[in-house]
Amino acid sequence: MGRRPEFSLTQLLYFVTIAETGNISEAAERLHASQSAVSAAIQRLERQLANQLLVRHHAKGVSLTPVGKLLINDARAILRQAHALNHYSSRLQGESAGCLDIASYYSITSFLMPRTLSRVADSHPRLTVNVHDVHSPIDLLLNGTCELAVTYSTTSSEKTRFTELIRPKLYALIAESHPLADAKMISLADLASDPILMADIPSSCYYTYVESAFRKAEIPMPQIISATGMETMRALAGAGVGFVLTHHRPQSLDTPDGSRTALVEITDDLPHLSIGVQTLRDSKPTRRARDFVAALRTTAQQIYVPITTG
Structure with missing residues (x-):
């Protein structure tokens, strides 16, 4: 790629406007700029291009030099392209169309x-959403692959902004045969002697959250049994191997192997954990991103039972 141009679109606009009016003062009036600013901008443009573009006629305005005549059409074309790009960007901001890439934390x-x-x-039938199901969604946000990331609040960066969608309750998923399966509510202490089933990603934000929950409850972290995914953990919970801590209420308590589980609410005063959306702190969300987040919020409010206070 060649070196970056030193001149600006504003300088090209000034040049074209002067060429159309034949007079710097009239061009300045049309551009709502001072005559001195317009003159200085054109002089810089001539220096940057190493060519004289205008011939100044005392009290009779200006005319294009041969080089100026060669460049005027190209300058107009560049300005048209810039206007078209700006119009296209504005159109994308104003309607939910095109493609939206989002990153989503694997357990969500x-x-x-x-x-x-x-x-x-x-x-929004004209909007296509590509979901990147990953363990580190914020990485895809920071490297520009995705426009937003759906994460837990424990995932953060100085360069991002977190918008909470919901703060859901925490449950224990246990076997239907477990002695506590018929209880409406239990504490982490009630499960302290049972193994806990965790996804095999020890550095994940959810692993960190579970550790902090037991630490706040002043209970030692139970024995950890690692599994490769949620379906495996549900099957192991149904078989009585251990329990799963989850904010999700599955539509079915049946497991893939035909056993059944029970979902019991945890009553401890737990560390704050929300599900929400991360966006880049210095960027303005597009219309398509805002519409997607609105749909996401509605879904979250339907699926999760929020923690209530008071």
Whole structure:
């Protein structure tokens, strides 16, 4: 790629306007700029291009030099392209169309995304959403792959802004045969002697959250049994191997192998954990991103039971 041009679109606009009016003062009036500012900008442009573009006629305005005549059409074309790009950008900001790439934390995706994508397809048929189901969604936001990331509040960066969608309750998923399966509410202390089933990602934000929950409850972290995914953990919980801490309420308590589980609410005063959206702190969300987040919020409010205070 060649070196970056030193001149600006404003200088080209001044040049074209002067060429059309044949007079610097008249061009300045049309541009709502001072005559001195317009003259200085053109002089800089001539220096940067190493060519004289205008011939100044005392008290008779200006005319184009041969080089100026060669460049005027190219200058007009560049300004038209810039205007078209600006118009296209404005159109994308004003309607939900095109393609939106989002990153989603792996344990959230299967619960939130199906209904959200269906809702978006119904209300914004010209919008295509690509979901990147990953363990580190914020990385895809920071490197520019995705416009937003759906995460827990424990995932953060100085360069991002977190918008809370919901603060859900925490549950224990246990076997239907577990002695506490019929209880409406239990504490972490009630499960202290049972192994805890965790996804095999020890550095994940959710792993950190679970550790902080037991630490705040002043209970030692239980024995950890690692599994590769939520379906495996549900099956192991149904078989009585251990319990799963989750904010999600599965539509079915049946497991893939035919056993059944129970979902019991945890009553401890737990560390704050929200599900929400991360965006770049210094960027303004597009219309398509805002519409997607609105659909996501509606889905979250349907799926999760929020913590109530008071």
